[in-house]
Amino acid sequence: MGSGDKINVFPSRMILSVMKVRLKGAQKGHSLLKKKSDALTMKFRQTLKKIIDNKLVMGDVMKAVYFSLAEAAYSAGDITQTVIQNADKAQNKIKFQRDNVAGVQLTNFTMHTEGSDNYQLTGLGKGGQTVSRCKDTAQKALKLLVELASLQTAFITLDEAIKITNRRVNGIEYVIIPRFENTIAYVIEELDERDREEFYRLKKIQDKKKIIRAKQKKLADALTKKEADKAMSVDQPARSILEQQHDPDIMF
């Protein structure tokens, strides 16, 4: 008795049924959380694979961007300063959407264009085509990078969610459920012991009653014998048995 952690309750039949219900609830919760954890882990692995694939593609796309930038620099001259000075209003921005996956909110980035192109006039002087080609390559690269960023945020969010869920699953499995089981075992033991005590007590009372009755019988027999002898000598009316026997109160 007293193995491990248990809830301190007064042992009674009602408490026992209450505890049993709670144990069932904890077990249901545990299996549901486990399912959630498995679903999240599966999504996590899928996302990781997509990230790795995308990063490889990104390596190639970036090479293309730098190449077209070099071309533009070759024909249009050094546009670095002009470009940096003219950065005023971003044309490509991102919006995010929230998706719900197995109970976890994931953010998804989508790129959208607003406003006008700051750099329409850049390179008009010379090499305009290469500059606009560079622009296009860069925008394509941006689309890919935005996708990649969505995957990355999903990855991080899933990672956190999985850690939390696993912590809860383990908590239920190794702390909560054993606590309930120990409490139920303790209550059952106490109830059994009480039953045994009651049984023992009843037996003892029965034995005592038997002894008392045996003594009384002996007394009554002795008395009747004496009366019978007396009645032999003197004629006396029959006595009622009720007069002679008097029931002493049984006190414990």
Place this chain on the structure above:
Amino acid sequence: MSKVTMAKSHLIGLVGDEDTCTAFLLGGIGELNNAREPNFLVVKKDTTIGEIESSLRKLLARKDIGILLINQHIANDVRHIIDGHTAAIPAVLEIPSKEHPYDSSKDSILRRAKGMFSVDEMR
């Protein structure tokens, strides 16, 4: 069930060398906010690591930047800040530069996953 799209738009920030910045600014992501602060940092040969660090911290703290692009060789110098940035937004994306091709073993995000399985397994 997905929720409604957020009404606000967010910017794409950038910390990169001159070529990277030129390329992406041409793509149209550069913006100066009300305080005339840019959402990008051009890292030249003489930019100190301290400057990069403080700019990076500022950019990461800005609420209107959703994605932050950073060249991988710069990220290696400020690895401690990037590893310490565990929030989901802004998403830090490491991109290769002209001289330094992409190296997946140094990527922050993939290193987080190394605990689960090795990157090569997935290829």
